[in-house]
Amino acid sequence: MAKKKIPAAPSIRRLPSYLHIIQQVLKDGGDYISGTVIANELNLEPIQVRKDLAITGIIGKPKRGYPIKELIKAIEHFLGWDSSRKAVLVGAGNLGAALIGYDGFRDHGLNLIAAFDKNPEKIGKKIQGIEIFSFDIVSEKIKKTSAKLAILTVPSADAQETADLLIKAGINAIWNFTNVKLKVPEHVTVQKEDLSSGYAMLCVMIQADALDKKNA
Amino acid sequence: MAKKKIPAAPSIRRLPSYLHIIQQVLKDGGDYISGTVIANELNLEPIQVRKDLAITGIIGKPKRGYPIKELIKAIEHFLGWDSSRKAVLVGAGNLGAALIGYDGFRDHGLNLIAAFDKNPEKIGKKIQGIEIFSFDIVSEKIKKTSAKLAILTVPSADAQETADLLIKAGINAIWNFTNVKLKVPEHVTVQKEDLSSGYAMLCVMIQADALDKKNA
Known part of the structure; x- marks a missing residue:
């Protein structure tokens, strides 16, 4: 695999x-x-x-x-940014909302068609024109729209279970913002974003700078 | 430079x-x-x-x-994750709030001491125990606490101006989540996070997979 x-x-x-x-x-x-x-x-x-x-x-x-x-x-x-790609966003918390608001997407062929959340207070609301639907109908929506890409911004504890469900509904590419290393079948592509990678770089650069100054 | x-x-x-x-x-x-x-x-x-x-x-x-x-x-x-590093977060919008809630920070020596925003409705509120202060007092707070690291999550239009102000107040490391390439003096370290990099990787992987299947 x-x-x-x-x-x-x-x-x-x-x-x-x-x-x-x-x-x-x-x-x-x-x-x-x-x-x-x-x-x-x-x-x-x-x-x-x-x-x-x-x-x-x-x-x-x-x-x-x-x-x-x-x-x-x-x-x-x-x-592949010259063609349109339907996507759903699952988990409309702070990070999900921040991503929905990210301008770059539309320019890059990403056509976000819907967001999903489990919180009843969020359902029916819109963020930047994108409607938030109940998580209960995510499979149905994916099948109906033939979306293949999912942006995963659920709590880490729900990540694997949610991914399994999305894949079963037809998703074959996951942009994973949780800190779980997802186990997925071979035909599914996962890109994991890891904030701590950038933070690691920053910390090493800060230390290198401090060292330079000490040696100067 | x-x-x-x-x-x-x-x-x-x-x-x-x-x-x-x-x-x-x-x-x-x-x-x-x-x-x-x-x-x-x-x-x-x-x-x-x-x-x-x-x-x-x-x-x-x-x-x-x-x-x-x-x-x-x-x-x-x-x-450098075995020692504590004071940090401020500037711009408590969706992304800022998502970062404040990110568990990884505390484990990695990042001691977020305060958040700042221009929106009067946010000022005085707390996100995960971190208080949001008025942007007007950011310089004062940085000087008083000797924080050296700033997480920058303001709108891109405000990024450079905000960075200049933070640096003047004593910040020498910026974790930049805006899409502006900041111009900073030589003693300042900047780590720029760019969502579109990860998205580019994902898109290329999706295309490579599709090609594989066609050739199979």
Whole structure:
């Protein structure tokens, strides 16, 4: 049941921030953008940026760089952000509500069709235009809409049980914001977000800075 | 103003999930844990796990693996999670509230002392025991408490201005949950969390799975 590894994971993770910068330059009226400009903006090496962008199939032109519109298309196509993807959000607590409000989704092809919660006080309400339905009808809704992607923001204690139910209803991709490592069948893709990873990075950077100052 | 790069970033990002598994095994009464057990649990190669753990300075014993208590200490010490760090949270919206409720913090040395918001309706209220103060007194509070770390969950439009103010008050590390790339002086550490990175990974994995099935 070993999941295939995505080899270029760190490159893929950087693509959205490239896209963000490139779209900014497009707005400002640019036609071409060089890897060096992107690199400087993000404190990366230009060679790294060129390598990362190459995974989308695009190659820059010497001296001019990348044609912006083609570059945007290449990145969006590589990420599948140029087509729409129906999704449900399960668990409309604080984190769920924060995610519903996240602007990036619509631009990236994520079509959030409904949210679900067990709390009767929340049911029937809307967050940013997305209605919250009773958790009791989540399976029915998934089957009816053929949504394949679920954003999982339930309490960790409910995570596995909820995931099992969603998968049974037809979900094959879970964006997991709980801290449970879900056990899922082979055909299901899980992306686990872990806040403590970013916090670990921050703590190590703080310590490295403190050390630098001591040695200076 | 180029920030020093942290070379082992992907390894560091994985340490919290190792720690989580190891603590579980400790609870279940284990004395030793092998790199292979951790690797299996997380779908990684055993050699990768051993390399990652080596950055904390610990080396496993042939056949037995790592002594669990020492391993936990080594990871926590490497991450600085064995000492307490005062922090403030600025922007008590949905995401801010979700972060205040995140259990992991206390275990990892993060001592959240106060939250701040501009919305008068929120001021004076408490979320999970953390009081929300007026944004007007954030500088004063930071100076008085000598907090050095700020969690930034304000709207993106306010991000840079807020960061400038926090830094002026003495903050030297920012955990940035806005989608703004902050411009900060050299002595300030910023860790930017970007939801779209994880979403990019998920989308590429979904596409890879779909391709596999087509080719099967």
